[in-house]
Amino acid sequence: MNVVRAFCLAIVLFVLATGARAAGVSLPAHERLELANGAVLLLSEKHDVPMIGLEAIVRGGAVSDPEGLGGMAGLLAELLQHGAGKRNSKAFAEASAAVGGELSVSAGLEAIYVSADFMARDAELMIELVADLLQRPTLAADEFTKLRDRSINLIKAAKGSNPGELLPAYGNAFLFGKHPYGNPVAGSETSLANITQEKLQQYYEEQVGSDRLILSVVGNFNAVAMKALLTKAFGGWRPAAIPLPSLTAAAKQTGRRVLLIDKPGVTQTYFWIGNIGVSADYPKRADLDLANTVFGGRFTSMLNTEMRVKAGLTYGAGSILQQHSQPGAVVISSFTATDTTVDAIDMALKILKRLRDSGIDEDATESARNYIMGQFPPRLETAPQLATQFAMLEQYGLDVAYINDYGAALSAATADSIAAAIDEVYPSPEDVSLILIGDADLIRDDVSQYGPVTEMSIDEPRFR
């Protein structure tokens, strides 16, 4: 009987493999397992190099930062790496480095992310470290104070060094306003200063726990042994004390308004033009990706071709679609010399209008289709990339079909379906927030034509 089963299975696998080849890109098989405490484990073996990639997602993130304490999740993410289990800060850092492992914790808007990449022979140690930092962090008072102060100073350093990096923080804060997506993940100088060690401890207990955990592991291991190891390491964890906060969609902005951040002496203007777009599970994702690739998602995009290649106004221009569980921002971003600020902004708005009025033509669509499919396989090439992909699908409640059927969805996109996505997602140039970092004395009068201007200094210890 076993032989028969094996052959039936072989036939099924064979048919599946044929199907996958026809579609172009597909994820390798993975196993999903939910522990009694709500933690979700995702496993997939991959044996090309003797390495393992691990991605742990703890849902929550900056959207769950308490009122006035922006940067809480970000600070916690830092602190988790500074002492856990039986190891103090130094011993913890040394444990992973000693075996050449990489281990980092960062916060995003909707989760805290733990990423590890290590040699397969060190799996037990590295999983112990991940389990310790999530379940048994020391959260020591001296480490807390040091990291909080350093975080404040690193924001100051960023304001001096490359101001363009801060555009998304200013932009989201201005565009989303009081909605949690307006929370700067790293916090502001002011909000960080309000966080205390006690409040952080309370936040950890309320917002971090097994029911929030997605743990994805891909690489050179035996799945049965790995499952046992992970179940032992995470099966005993307690759930978070309070349920995951639920979010609603932010309202789209109507009309235009300007936030001007003054940085005297800067010789170029950095700008970010946006409105509320769509969520990660947007059903017309393939149509939208085609549109955005043509509009601002690659070198020959409409934005980069007009602004860089033809006009020489900038080194680069592009558009971004933020992907969260609720609608994120859709953004045009670029920079230009101070005296060409208006030329560049006008051009960006004109191209946006052209996208909405005329859509994208057949040749551009076909080219974008080839481009997306051609660039897709290297994004799913390594164990850490696959681990992240599986975790991300789980986080947004998406099926593997989201990836596996993506090629077919791209092929199925028509001029009409793409036009519908453009109409739904991209704002009219009359309905946008414009966020500019520049020398205000030199551009203040010129940019007031775009709408009411709110002005602040880059030295102010806040983003909104």
Next chain:
Amino acid sequence: MEVPGNKITIMSLFSELRRRNVLKVALLYLVAALLILWIIDRAVSGDVLPIWASQFMLLLVAIGFPVALIFAWVYEITPQGLKKGVDVDQTQSIVYKTGQKLNAAVAVLAVLGVAALIGERLLPEFELIRPEPVEEIPLRPVYDSSEAAGVPKEISSYTMANGLRIIVWPDHDIPNVVMYNFVRAGGRNEYPGITGLSHFFEHMMFNGTTSRKPGEFDRAMEAVGGANNAYTTNDLTVYQGWFPRSALKTILELEADRLQNLAIDPDVVERERGVVYSERRLRVDNDNWGRLYEQVRATAFVAHPYQFPVIGWPSDIESWTQQDLESYFKTYYAPNNSTMVFSGAVSPEEIFLLAEQYFAPIPRQLPPPPVRTIEPEQAGERRLVIEKEAQTPLLHLAFHAGRAADPETQQMQLLLNILTDGNSSRLHRLLVEEEQIALSVAGVQIQGFDPGLVYIYLTLPPGADIDAVEARVLEELRRVAVEGVTRAELGKARNIVLADFWREIATINGKASALGDFDVFTGSYENLFSLPEDVKAITSQQIQAVAAKVFQQNNMTVGVLRSPTHTPGAGK
């Protein structure tokens, strides 16, 4: 409610199925179907049959399955031929013998199937029904030990008659290819008046040929699914292409076209100066780190062209001439001055053939003039200060060190891992975590054809005592020269190098990049694979010696960027 007879009925049905060989027929059917489907699939991939053929066959096989089972149930083979089972005298039945024959048939087919599968994997030439080059070879390098890497046998290299060197590392994990073209043209080949020209060519190479208008290169590449980029250093200009295998010929045609027929249109040159200026504003003028770095380099080197910023001095960006561009292109973009690396879903043979087709017509040129200037030994420390509005001061320290190919460079690299790599590194622990006199510290070794720099840079908190931090860093650097490093630190650094090695070659991009770097700077890509062993052999004494040689005050350039109103002790 339980039905007691049910189980027995199912059991007897089952034994009857077995007796009548229905199960064995089913097994035989499935094995045969698998083989047929497999053969059809091969034929479809080889374009011998249309795509619908495999789906049609699958449908046929699915319909035939119940028919075959019913047939097996109803009929029985007897010495007299085929008879209905109910008509056969059960004492004379030879179903057992038929069963044995069926077993044998299954075994033969299974062996055939396995042999065919193995054959397909072991012999890529096994192409009776598939004349096209093999698209997927499931064999990929298997590394049995993470300690001993060895040079993978599948890598091949080849030098064409015109001097173009080509290296290929096949890897069929994903259906994509990476191409790197390492051109030996960088800041070190420039002189006052044309600084930044190497980097400018990195832009011009995308701006049209005699037959393609500006922008067409990128449009053609993206339309077939490819993406590209390039970077320039003080030593090299490196062009990168990432594309699906199906785009291979287009990419090679585009690459050959721009190497052979680059148009240097004066209007395009003028517009591109604007783009490069924007890049300079982004990376240098409005970036405190970039601004200080440019000045420290220019101060650390007084004679050697490593003193020039890769992006070029502003006056040179504005004024290089058509003649400068044309002669630079002819000299440096010659096949004998380039190394191309391919990695991914290709075979060396096909790349070498295609290279002959596309690149052989590009003529060899006289070798570029050698860089003669040797930086004289530094005779005393140098300092500079940039005053600029900044809440957080920057401190950079540069020391002259070896060439990429020097054994000392690898030793220094290991030491830099120990000093500045990650949260457990010495300088990070001391300055950032314990004494909290710096917000961040990092170290990099600038390695090239000629002796480069060890570069250590820190971001300091507002109101920092910059001199005190500098003294503290120097104290720690000298400590290595006196005391060496610990066994644990050495072990850690080796493991970091080893793990980074595996991380890098886990991707086709990393493979191409690493092969090219090693080949260009050390003379052979094979040196990449001795890296784990080489690093294992480095001793604490060697590290101590290289620290003593490099970390001398007379060999140091210190750069500080701070606000004009910076006051130590304020702002804390």
